[in-house]
Amino acid sequence: MLDALLSLEQSALAELAAVTGGDALEKWRIAYIGANGQLKSAMAGLKDVPKDLKPAVGKRLNEVKAALEAKFEERKAALAASGPSGPITDITEPGVDLGLGRRHVLSRTIDEITDVFARMGFSVAQGPELEDEWHNFNALNIPAGHPARDPRDNFYLRGAWAERLLLRTQTSTVQIRAMESQKPPLKVVATGRVYRPDAHDATHFSMFHQIEGLFIDRNVSMVDLKTTLLQFAKAYFGADAEVRLRPSFFPFTEPSAEFDMKMRIRGELQWVELGGCGMVDPNVLNAVGIDPEEWTGFAFGLGIERIAMRKYGIADIRWLFENDARFLRQF
Ligand code: DAH
Helix, strand or coil: CCCHHHHHHHHCCCCCHHHHHHHHHHHHHHHCCCCCHHHHHHHHHHHHHHHHHHHHHHHHHHHHHHHHHHHHHHHHHHHHHCCCCCCCCCCCCCCCCCCCCCCCCCHHHHHHHHHHHHHHCCEEECCCEEEEEHHHHHCCCCCCCCCCCCHHCCCCCCCCCCCCCCCCCCCCCHHHHHHHHHCCCCCEEEEEEEEECCCCCEEEECEEEEEEEEECCCCCCCCHHHHHHHHHHHHHCCCCCEEEEEEEEECEEEEEEEEEEEEEEEEEEEEEEEEEEECCCHHHHCCCCCCCCCCCCCEEEEHHHHHHHHHHHHHHHHHCCCCCCHCCCCC
16 A cells, blocks of 8 residues: 555656646646545545554555645646746836827728719629639630730639639629629629739739729610719819710720829829720620610729829839838828
């Protein structure tokens, strides 16, 4: 019995020394000195010890118990001192001023222009940045072999998917997603990032943002498109904003136009191109199962950086993505 007590004490102390955390410590306590622990069963065994040995074994039991309990408290205190609470913090000391953060000027522009369109009755739609060719091309009347699909003008992903994937080059993808998931009439805008392998300069970046608009209803005309864009321009840039539509071409609209706005730049009134627009091509409506005999619509896609640069007088698109707090704090 005395031998058994000795080995109990030794293994308990060895295990205790190896304990490194609160959970392990509690496990150790339960195993050795808890109400159903090994020490308790050893004590229960005292009744079977021959009478003449009882005093010696009893004394030893008490010694082991006292030793294990004392070591346990010691270990507990040591773990607490090195634990996460660490050194005492003086909570009365004045804090460090971290400065107030603010939203990025682009996020602000996105919110502001989304708000303008929301007031005109557009709801907000979304789509993924990683797209399939159907949404970025086919459904938008850009068939296989079209030059817009050239690998040099797109970020295709390598991989073994059933369909080739790419980073979307235009938010027009969301037109398709909106028409696939909702029945006309529908009136949505979508904002988000688009990607093109362009060389960076003052007006080009390989990632930028667009706002896409889509209105599908009965008897929608070019007049509705022009009125919508004029209202947007006046609401966002001021009552003296003038707009014009210049004939252009996009595969997904017929007719198509470039949307220009007259703005004062360094004192001089100039026409500035903000994006493309047009009447949704019947092929696009057919691709999403909307009858072009019954429904018509317009669409537009504007560059958000361009809008922000005009609104806030920013001369270089690259400044928007350098994350220089001295620049960003101005807005
Ligand atoms: N997706 C075109 C681009 O990125 C812009 C555009 C043109 C969007 C005409 C439209 C549209 O919705 O109708 O160059």
